Structures are given as C-alpha cells and as structure tokens.
Amino acid sequence: xxxxxxxxxxxxxxxxxxxxxxxxxxxxxxxxxxxxxxxxxxxxxxxxxxxxxxxxxxxxxxxxxxxxxxxxxxxxxxxxxxxxxxxxxxxxxxxxxxxxxxxxxxxxxxxx
Amino acid sequence: xxxxxxxxxxxxxxxxxxxxxxxxxxxxxxxxxxxxxxxxxxxxxxxxxxxxxxxxxxxxxxxxxxxxxxxxxxxxxxxxxxxxxxxxxxxxxxxxxxxxxxxxxxxxxxxx
Numbered sequence: 001x002x003x004x005x006x007x008x009x010x011x012x013x014x015x016x017x018x019x020x021x022x023x024x025x026x027x028x029x030x031x032x033x034x035x036x037x038x039x040x041x042x043x044x045x046x047x048x049x050x051x052x053x054x055x056x057x058x059x060x061x062x063x064x065x066x067x068x069x070x071x072x073x074x075x076x077x078x079x080x081x082x083x084x085x086x087x088x089x090x091x092x093x094x095x096x097x098x099x100x101x102x103x104x105x106x107x108x109x110x111x112x
Numbered sequence: 113x114x115x116x117x118x119x120x121x122x123x124x125x126x127x128x129x130x131x132x133x134x135x136x137x138x139x140x141x142x143x144x145x146x147x148x149x150x151x152x153x154x155x156x157x158x159x160x161x162x163x164x165x166x167x168x169x170x171x172x173x174x175x176x177x178x179x180x181x182x183x184x185x186x187x188x189x190x191x192x193x194x195x196x197x198x199x200x201x202x203x204x205x206x207x208x209x210x211x212x213x214x215x216x217x218x219x220x221x222x223x224x
Contacts, residue, residue: 009152034212043116043202043215044155051210090154094209098143098162099170104154 004091006103014111019063019078021106023091026072032094033074035065038105039087047089050074061085086110114138118203118216125193125223133188133219135203143206144186145170145213146178148199155202161186193223 007022025031032051036044048059055067061084065076074091088107095101116137125131135144142163147155147170157170159178167178175197177189186205190197200220204213 032209032212036212036215041218043217044204044213045215046212049212092212098209099145099157099160100209100213102147102155104152 004093004101004103006089006091006106008106009104010107010109012109012111013081015083016080019076019081019085019108021076021089021091021108023065023074023076023103024072025074025091025093027093029094029096031067031074032100033065033067034092034100035059035063035074035076036090036092036102037061037087038090044090047076081108081110083110083112116203116205116214116216118201118219120219121217122220123222125190125221127193127195127223129193130189130191131193131221132190133201133203133221135186135188135205135216137184137186137203137205137214139205139207139214140183141205141207141214142183143208144180145204145206146176146186146188147202147204148172149202149218150199158188158201193221195223197221198223 005024034049035047038044050067058064091103092100145160146158161180164183203216
C-alpha cells in the first residue's frame with residue numbers, strides 16, 4: 001500500500017522567507033511523486049513531479065523539490081515567499097498503475 | 113482547449129434527492145477519476161475509470177455510482193443524497209500516471 005504524510009497542516013511564513021513543506025511517503029513500487037497547488041475556490045494545478053532521473057526537480061513559480069529515497073521524502077521548497085504563494089499544497093504518490101494517493105494538504109499563509 | 117470541465121459548479125440538494133455530476137475532458141485521456149475534498153482530509157477517491165466502459169471503486173464509493181459510456185465523459189451519480197455527502201467534488205483525468213492528473217475546477221455540493 002502507498003501513503004503520503006504531510007507534516008504540518010498549516011504553515012505561516014513572512015514574505016521573502018523560505019517556504020518548506022514536508023512530505024514523506026511509503027511505496028512498494030518505484031515512486032512517482034507530485035506536488036499540486038490549490039488556490040481558493042479553484043482546482044488543483046501541478047507544481048512539479050519526480051518520476052525518474054534527476055532527484056532535484058524544478059517546477060513553476062520558483063518551487064523545487066528533492067527526492068530522497070533513503071529518507072522516503074519529497075519536500076517542497078521556495079527560497080523567497082511571495083504573497084501569491086498563499087494556497088493549499090498537496091503531495092501525491094502513485095498507487096499502483098492507475099491512481100495517485102494524496103496527502104491531507106498544507107495551507108500556506110504569507111505574512112506581509 | 114478546455115481541459116477538464118465539471119458541471120454544475122454549485123448545487124444545493126435536499127436529503128433524499130438525486131443528481132448527476134458531469135465531467136468532460138477534451139484531451140483524449142484514458143483514465144478519469146472522481147474525488148471528494150473535505151477539510152483536513154485531503155482528496156479521497158470515490159470511483160475511477162481506466163477506459164471507456166470500465167469503472168472501479170475507490171476509497172469511499174458508498175452512496176455513489178458512476179458511468180463512462182463515452183471516453184470523454186465520466187458521470188457521478190448520487191441516488192439518495194445525504195448530508196454526509198456535502199463536499200467539494202473534483203474530477204480529474206490522465207493519460208498515464210507519469211504525467212500526473214489534470215483537474216477540473218470542482219463542484220461544491222451542499223445537502224440539507
């Protein structure tokens with residue numbers, strides 16, 4: 001079985017500060033890992049993904065994540081938070097051949 | 113290019129009423145999914161389909177039925193709505209897990 005744990009349901013950062021969102025997963029198959037962002041009253045948009053190859057992946061809006069197999073982690077970072085980064089973020093891992101399993105989500109608040 | 117379109121966007125039902133949510137995608141994706149999103153619980157899979165004419169149960173299928181008569185459409189039915197089905201429903205589609213999902217903008221359903 002696969003599962004995703006996002007540490008911290010709420011994260012508050014100052015504008016310009018580092019954003020760090022933590023994701024740990026368990027998987028019985030080579031993982032495909034994803035981060036999605038959801039702005040208020042919208043659907044989820046893909047931020048970035050890891051499937052194979054380079055373990056440091058870059059996504060949209062200045063976000064990046066690093067796949068660490070030994071730690072079963074896929075943490076999301078952004079060096080400098082912007083007000084527009086306020087949203088809910090979801091980590092996901094593939095579950096078998098057809099499905100993704102999602103974490104509970106982390107809400108990011110950015111303080112001016 | 114519309115992507116994934118969900119109708120309706122909002123609906124209020126009385127307990128015991130029935131309704132159908134429609135999801136349409138124009139990307140020729142094989143896989144389609146229905147999720148519900150509730151606060152603090154992330155996204156939970158209701159049903160999914162891996163091709164025209166096929167459906168399968170997800171994590172929380174009770175009280176819902178689905179049909180995929182055409183490749184581009186995936187319908188979610190509630191036969192007898194209950195207050196516990198108050199939620200935001202998201203449809204997603206995919207051409208393969210390596211690409212992740214494309215999500216619709218959601219349907220906010222309230223059952224009173």
